[in-house]
Amino acid sequence: MDHSQNAGSKMNGYLSLALQTLIGAVIMYLVMFVMIDSLDSFYNNLNMLYMTLMMVAPMVVLMILAMKHMFASRSANLAIIVVSVAVFFGSFALIRSQTTIDDVAFLRSMIPHHSGAILMCREANLRDAEVKRLCGEIRNSQRREIEQMKVILARLN
Incomplete structure (x- = not known):
């Protein structure tokens, strides 16, 4: 057996994992914006990044555990799993505490949320008259608030 080829094959598995993780993260991040009403409500924001990381981290762990034959280095696997768990819980803590969310980050997160x-x-x-009325009020108030947030965002930037 040619060990150098085997070592390269192991590395290709990890490189493939990294590439799939990166591409998957970008796709997951962008898919979350499917809920916005219009493209002018698309704002990159930290909260969506944290949510993406919370989805990607378990996916990485699952891939390592489900495809052990592709990832033969126990120490690398353990390190990747530990980092993934840390990323998941770190992102969870950041999204729940909003520690890194300042005025600008808040507005950049709220505009897509309101747009949704x-x-x-x-x-x-909708069929119920009261729910329809409520929805009309929500649409009007959310539009007003989005415009207000955009004005404030322009001033803060």
């Missing part, structure tokens, strides 16, 4: 409420109200199959 507008989309849901516009597209939902």
Whole structure:
């Protein structure tokens, strides 16, 4: 057996994992914006990044555990799993505490959030008159607040 080829094969598994993780993270991040009402409500933001990391971290652990034959280095696997667990809980703590969210980061997170409420109200199959009225109020207030947040964001930037 040619050990140098085997070592390269092991490394290719880890390189593939890194590439798949990166591509998967970008896709997951962007998919979260499917809920916005319009593209002018697309703002990169830390909260979406933290949510992405919370989705990616367990995926990495699952891939390592489910495809052990591709990842033969026990020490590398353990390190990757430990880092993934730390990333998951670190992101969880950051999203729950909002420690890193300042005025600008808050606005950049809230605009897509409000935009999602507008989309849901516009597209939902509502029948109850009170719910329809409520949705109309939500759409109006969320639009007003988005415009206000954009003005504040422009001033702060």
